[in-house]
Amino acid sequence: xxxxxxxxxxxxxxxxxxxxxxxxxxxxxxxxxxxxxSIRPIEDLLRAPGQxxxxxxxxxxxxxxxxxxxxxxGGQGFLKFLANSAIVSVAATALTLLVSIPGAYAVARLxxxxxxxxxxxxxxVYLFPSILLAIPLFVLFTRLGLxxxxxxxxxxxxxxxxxxxIYMLRNYLSTIPASLEEAAAIDGYSRLQTLRKxxxxxxxxxxxxxxxxxxxxxxxxxxxxxxxxxxDRADWTVSLGLAQLSGGIExxxxxxxAGSVVLTLPIVIIFFAAERLLTEGLTAxxxxx
Amino acid sequence: xxxxxxxxxxxxxxxxxxxSPTLVVVLVVVVLPILWTVMLAFQRIRLINLRxxxxxxxxxxxxxETVLNSPGFWSSLxxxxxxxxGSTFGSIVLGLIAALTLRSRFRGRTLVRGSVLLxxxxxVVSVAFVWNVLLSPQFGLVNDWGVRFLGWDRPIAFLSQRExxxxxxxxxxxxxxxxxxxxxxxxxRYFPFAFLFLLARLQAVPGDLEEAARVDGAAPTQMFxxxxxxxxxxxxALLSVLRFIMTFxxxxxxxxLTGGGAGTEVVSVRVxxxxxxxxxxxxxxxxxxVLAGGLLVLLAIYLRFFAPRIEAAEGEG
Numbered sequence: 152x153x154x155x156x157x158x159x160x161x162x163x164x165x166x167x168x169x170x171x172x173x174x175x176x177x178x179x180x181x182x183x184x185x186x187x188x189s190i191r192p193i194e195d196l197l198r199a200p201g202q203x204x205x206x207x208x209x210x211x212x213x214x215x216x217x218x219x220x221x222x223x224x225g226g227q228g229f230l231k232f233l234a235n236s237a238i239v240s241v242a243a244t245a246l247t248l249l250v251s252i253p254g255a256y257a258v259a260r261l262x263x264x265x266x267x268x269x270x271x272x273x274x275x276v277y278l279f280p281s282i283l284l285a286i287p288l289f290v291l292f293t294r295l296g297l298x299x300x301x302x303x304x305x306x307x308x309x310x311x312x313x314x315x316x317i318y319m320l321r322n323y324l325s326t327i328p329a330s331l332e333e334a335a336a337i338d339g340y341s342r343l344q345t346l347r348k349x350x351x352x353x354x355x356x357x358x359x360x361x362x363x364x365x366x367x368x369x370x371x372x373x374x375x376x377x378x379x380x381x382x383d384r385a386d387w388t389v390s391l392g393l394a395q396l397s398g399g400i401e402x403x404x405x406x407x408x409a410g411s412v413v414l415t416l417p418i419v420i421i422f423f424a425a426e427r428l429l430t431e432g433l434t435a436x437x438x439x440x
Numbered sequence: 441x442x443x444x445x446x447x448x449x450x451x452x453x454x455x456x457x458x459x460s461p462t463l464v465v466v467l468v469v470v471v472l473p474i475l476w477t478v479m480l481a482f483q484r485i486r487l488i489n490l491r492x493x494x495x496x497x498x499x500x501x502x503x504x505e506t507v508l509n510s511p512g513f514w515s516s517l518x519x520x521x522x523x524x525x526g527s528t529f530g531s532i533v534l535g536l537i538a539a540l541t542l543r544s545r546f547r548g549r550t551l552v553r554g555s556v557l558l559x560x561x562x563x564v565v566s567v568a569f570v571w572n573v574l575l576s577p578q579f580g581l582v583n584d585w586g587v588r589f590l591g592w593d594r595p596i597a598f599l600s601q602r603e604x605x606x607x608x609x610x611x612x613x614x615x616x617x618x619x620x621x622x623x624x625x626x627x628x629r630y631f632p633f634a635f636l637f638l639l640a641r642l643q644a645v646p647g648d649l650e651e652a653a654r655v656d657g658a659a660p661t662q663m664f665x666x667x668x669x670x671x672x673x674x675x676x677a678l679l680s681v682l683r684f685i686m687t688f689x690x691x692x693x694x695x696x697l698t699g700g701g702a703g704t705e706v707v708s709v710r711v712x713x714x715x716x717x718x719x720x721x722x723x724x725x726x727x728x729x730v731l732a733g734g735l736l737v738l739l740a741i742y743l744r745f746f747a748p749r750i751e752a753a754e755g756e757g
Contacts, residue, residue: 200579261455282691284474286711287473317462
């Protein structure tokens with residue numbers, strides 16, 4: 152009988168490349184499929200659904216043209232949706248940082264009554280289902296006339312992202328030596344000046360990672376966009392637009408695939424450009440068990 | 441006003457001042473709405489008579505009663521539980537496999553590690569749409585290949601078929617097809633999350649520990665069982681709780697894939713139906729409360745029976 156360790160090692164040596172290939176396949180394939188369908192004429196897909204590759208000469212950009220041009224010109228108006236998504240996501244990102252940077256600094260550095268209890272408050276944001284929050288917000292926004300406004304949606308996104316933003320930033324801020332602040336205080340800096348001129352530059356990578364994280368959450372969000380903006384097509388975000396149109400049969404699937412690529416591409420670009428920054432920010436502290 | 445503030449008092453005030461924007465936002469958009477949901481759940485409110493609703497409205501248990509007795513509520517709660525447990529388990533197991541495989545060096549590791557995270561970062565609407573098209577019985581790749589290469593009799597309606605009669609060695613089993621597909625989707629979308637956390641923890645395991653075991657002739661499965669798994673215990677426990685909470689409350693994925701049909705109606709999708717199709721705000725709020733309550737009970741049970749073990753594992757780790 153062969154040695155157990157040796158047998159297992161041999162099996163694993165064969166198994167490992169297979170598993171790696173499978174992992175890459177299941178994660179990448181749906182995205183490649185998306186891309187390939189988006190440049191295919193719809194007739195071609197209906198004729199041969201199982202065919203993956205078509206000749207480059209048959210590729211078409213008509214799908215992209217249709218999905219991006221405005222409804223008035225016979226398209227699906229995704230350019231407008233892109234603008235809406237961008238406005239909401241950028242505004243949510245900027246405002247979240249504006250709120251969470253001082254908040255994270257306070258939690259990381261300053262001693263005040265209730266500092267320890269803050270976490271419970273934040274936990275409640277994630278413990279309760281968003282659908283539970285959605286009901287009163289739906290009612291409230293209907294009353295205030297905020298339903299159908301990008302501003303109302305932005306406000307919800309800020310509330311949804313501030314807690315995790317504070318958590319991530321706090322972890323980073325507490326690694327900055329306190330002696331730097333003391334030195335700044337001796338130089339006559341006020342607390343706010345210290346935060347702006349000493350702490351912020353040092354925390355730039357964390358702030359950047361955080362900004363991208365918030366942006367991605369806001370860009371991808373669906374439920375609240377659905378509840379608040381569904382009535383007027385001019386307000387739709389890209390996610391909402393794609394979801395609404397893909398339910399029907401009026402728009403061809405390949406055109407919607409082009410819309411899907413348009414929705415996904417900004418996120419994929421941001422992600423690969425800043426992968427290290429993002430993954431380290433998210434799991435900071437996890438390696439300590 | 442007299443006395444000047446001490447440094448400690450000033451610090452305390454600054455702390456609260458810096459945190460106050462956060463507190464205001466969370467209070468207005470999270471805490472107050474939660475309290476309001478509780479109120480709504482105990483009032484007879486529809487969108488039409490919304491104007492009359494207030495703090496001093498008529499309180500009643502009617503919503504809760506209607507909800508608990510309504511057809512399909514308990515089965516929907518059960519579906520939510522199956523969906524949550526299945527997806528949590530699936531994503532952690534797949535995440536663990538990914539973390540163990542992608543841990544050591546190979547050519548193209550950076551690229552593979554990056555692409556493995558794609559399902560998690562990509563917009564849910566677009567990945568749900570791609571799955572929908574891939575699995576479509578009319579023009580989906582999976583069904584086309586299944587019929588052509590795997591010898592399926594006819595296309596399988598993965599997302600719209602409640603039950604699929606499977607013939608396995610002479611046994612007839614009814615498989616809850618749509619529910620399983622939704623669980624598979626959820627596993628696929630969230631295993632990267634587990635992968636990230638597990639990989640971070642694996643990289644912190646001291647190398648000499650494994651080296652020593654290898655010198656002693658330990659087999660890979662023994663090393664996993666006796667060296668890696670104890671180190672990962674705390675992270676796995678944390679992931680289980682996090683994923684359980686998130687999936688239990690999840691709305692988007694099921695709504696986008698099946699719309700809650702074919703035996704996949706989770707509670708959050710039901711709440712949405714009550715809110716937007718029936719405009720029955722009271723009943724919607726009551727169901728959302730039952731959902732949140734159910735989660736709290738499960739968490740309490742978990743913490744009561746498993747928390748000591750987590751702490752013990754943390755102590756070791």
